[in-house]
Amino acid sequence: MELKFRNVSKSYGKKEALKNFSVTMKEGVYALLGPNGAGKSTLMNCLSDLITPTSGQILFDGKDTRTMGKEFRAIYGFMPQSFGLYGSFTALDTLKYFAKLKDVKNADQKIKELLETVNLTDAVKQKVGGFSGGMKRRLGIAIALLNDPKVLVLDEPTAGLDPKERIRFRNLISEVSFNRVVIFATHIVSDVEAIANKVILLQHGVVIKNTDVTSLLESINGCVWEAKVQNVDEVVAQDSFKISNIAKQSDGAMIRMVSDEKPFDNAVTVAPNLEDVYLYYFDEAANEND
Amino acid sequence: MTSLIYFECKKIFGNFKWLILVGIIIVKAVITYSSLNVSADFSIEIYKDYISQLSQMSQTEAELYVPKEAQRIESIVGAKVQMENDYSSGAVTLDEYKAYMKKYYEADSKSAAFAVIQTRYEQFFKLDRSERVWYYDLEWRAFGNMLSLDFCLLFALFIFCIPVYCREYSSGVHTLNMVSKNGRVKLHIAKLLVIIMSSLLFALLIYSVDFAVMGAKFGFENYDRPLRAMIDHGSAYDSMSILKFFVLQSLSKALWAVCAALSLSVISVIAKNIVISTVISAAFILIPVVTVPSGSKLNNYCIGVGLKGSKYHVNLLTPLANILIWLAITITVMLILYPIHKKSAVQNVQKK
Incomplete structure (x- = not known):
């Protein structure tokens, strides 16, 4: 199974939301990481055939997904960042409706399993209009999984979920990623760290990095520092390095920084995490573009 | 589907x-x-019977029928006093009197309903010939509207x-x-x-x-x-x-x-x-x-x-x-x- 993006670009007038996005994906979990306006949603909407790319192709097993049309949608699952539901339908009605829309076989059994998976069994007869944001999101995930998709795309899937549900979701994604392509966009780096096989950093529509988590962290080895300082405000005002964390203490503060060079005499290097990666690459890319 | x-x-x-x-x-x-609004007339069977008969006729036939029927009813109802006198004096037999009374009851029961028809008939003939669109019942007109x-x-x-x-x-x-x-x-x-x-x-x-x-x-x-x-x-x-x-x-x-x-x-x-x-x-x-x-x-x-x-x-x-x-x-x-x-x-x- 292979999902290939070949020079996919999308422009809205003069603004280029996506520029020559070229990535090949096989089975596994791919995390799209980037700030707002990076092009994550644009990419997902191009893949979902909700918008037409200005140029380029998206191929699934060698076939253009737009040409495939219904055939591709049959093996595709998508949960957008914002979506609506029919408020007067119950959770069960909603899943039955989408099961019909997606032509799901053995729908009743599938629905029962999914409701257990997303922990909505108790709310099955409740009207969706009365659902909390987190419940709607869980229902959205269930809808995306109804047709057992080979390509699963989730835009901010864990937004609004509590930590317990977020862990449950991560486990679910890990389970289902065995024989499918899972793409998810998120700002929650802990989700990326926990389940992503590959991370794609996207900024201004351009791919900055496309690699696994370990390689990504190694790429900024030696660039993450910690130092104890007395006057935090002075340090912050210097603005010559990026501060990822300030932990106030009784005799000063412990600052975690991202910098190519040693910021202070007493600074020591520490193991980087994905937040540091985010800070390093996106600020750096912004500076280069300037 | x-x-x-x-x-x-x-x-x-x-x-x-x-x-x-x-x-x-x-x-x-x-x-x-x-x-x-249903008029009192319309609920009367006799009135409906007249409407039914008239609606089967052409305009010319209806124009002839109405005065003829009016005359028939008037002649029968108007003859009651004379017939009673004739019966009392023996000028008519019991059977003849009974036959007349039968016609009288029939005509009398129709007279009120027919009076409405006749009124409309007279209004109708006040109109110019080109404006005479014959209708039989105001209530059904309401249905048309x-x-x-x-x-x-x-x-x-x-x-x-x-x-x-x-x-x-x-x-x-x-x-x-x-x-x-x-x-x-x-x-x-x-x-x-x-x-x-x-x-x-x-x-x-x-x-x-x-x-x-x-x-x-x-x-x-x-x-x-x-x-x-x-x-x-x-x-x-x-x-x-x-x-x-x-x-x-x-x-x-x-x-x-x-x-x-x-x-x-x-x-x-x-x-x-x-x-x-x-x-x-x-x-x-x-x-x-x-x-x-x-x-x-x-x-x-x-x-x-x-x-x-x-x-x-x-x-x-x-x-x-x-x-x-x-x-x-x-x-x-x-x-x-x-x-x-x-x-x-x-x-x-x-x-x-």
Whole structure:
């Protein structure tokens, strides 16, 4: 199974939301990481055939997904960042409706399993209009999984979920990623760290990095520092390095920084995490573009 | 497809929304009932018999019959005193007296009802010959006037058909539908089928109410009377019964209701907002009713005019042709606007 993006670009007038996005994906979990306006949603909407790319192709097993049309949608699952539901339908009605829309076989059994998976069994007869944001999101995930998709795309899937549900979701994604392509966009780096096989950093529509988590962290080895300082405000005002964390203490503060060079005499290097990666690459890319 | 139709119906009528339709039917029944006044005359069997006889005749025959019948009744009723005297004096036998009294009771029972007929007859002959459109009953005339634009039907169409598309956009479900296997063409077909079936259902219910109330007030048996019994109906339908005319008119207007529903769906796909769609739809249907001159060829395409119906002709081919035209417009609009809608659906979601 292979999902290939070949020079996919999308422009809205003069603004280029996506520029020559070229990535090949096989089975596994791919995390799209980037700030707002990076092009994550644009990419997902191009893949979902909700918008037409200005140029380029998206191929699934060698076939253009737009040409495939219904055939591709049959093996595709998508949960957008914002979506609506029919408020007067119950959770069960909603899943039955989408099961019909997606032509799901053995729908009743599938629905029962999914409701257990997303922990909505108790709310099955409740009207969706009365659902909390987190419940709607869980229902959205269930809808995306109804047709057992080979390509699963989730835009901010864990937004609004509590930590317990977020862990449950991560486990679910890990389970289902065995024989499918899972793409998810998120700002929650802990989700990326926990389940992503590959991370794609996207900024201004351009791919900055496309690699696994370990390689990504190694790429900024030696660039993450910690130092104890007395006057935090002075340090912050210097603005010559990026501060990822300030932990106030009784005799000063412990600052975690991202910098190519040693910021202070007493600074020591520490193991980087994905937040540091985010800070390093996106600020750096912004500076280069300037 | 059946399941998709079921869910579309559930979206329209679920969550007790069907009660709105029940409310509309009740309001319709009340309006129809209160706007029709049955005169005391009409409830009298004898009066109905005269109407029935007169409606079978041509105008010339009726003009001869009325004074003749008036004379007959007067001569019989007027002879009562003389006959009593003759019987008392033995000038007539008991059998002759009994035979006369039988005729007397028959004539006397008819005299009050016939007096009403005669009054109308005299009014009729005051008119110029060219203005003499013979009618037999004011109440059935009211029935003829009922053939006008039915606002209860329009209201039902607006309430139930406009949200079929508008709600998808406003709620944001549009995106989830479009990424589903059957969420494009098949879903559109299901929606159009539901819109067509619903509009036919609403028309059937509304005109059934008219039929039931009229029949209950005036007597279902009177539906068999010739159409000539009603004022203003064209002579081309002289041989048609009131019932047949009513059924054909209702069928024609039901087909126009389908056209109306399809036009509402096109407008709601373009506008995507319930309020805006309602305003545009109301203007689209109602403005031509008052602006397009009667007799103009444009009337063949005006949905509002079609929904009004006509006392002078019943046409099923015109609304059928318009349904095909509107189906073609609906499909064209979907095909043209679909790529734009994909983009706007995404933009709406991104704004949220």
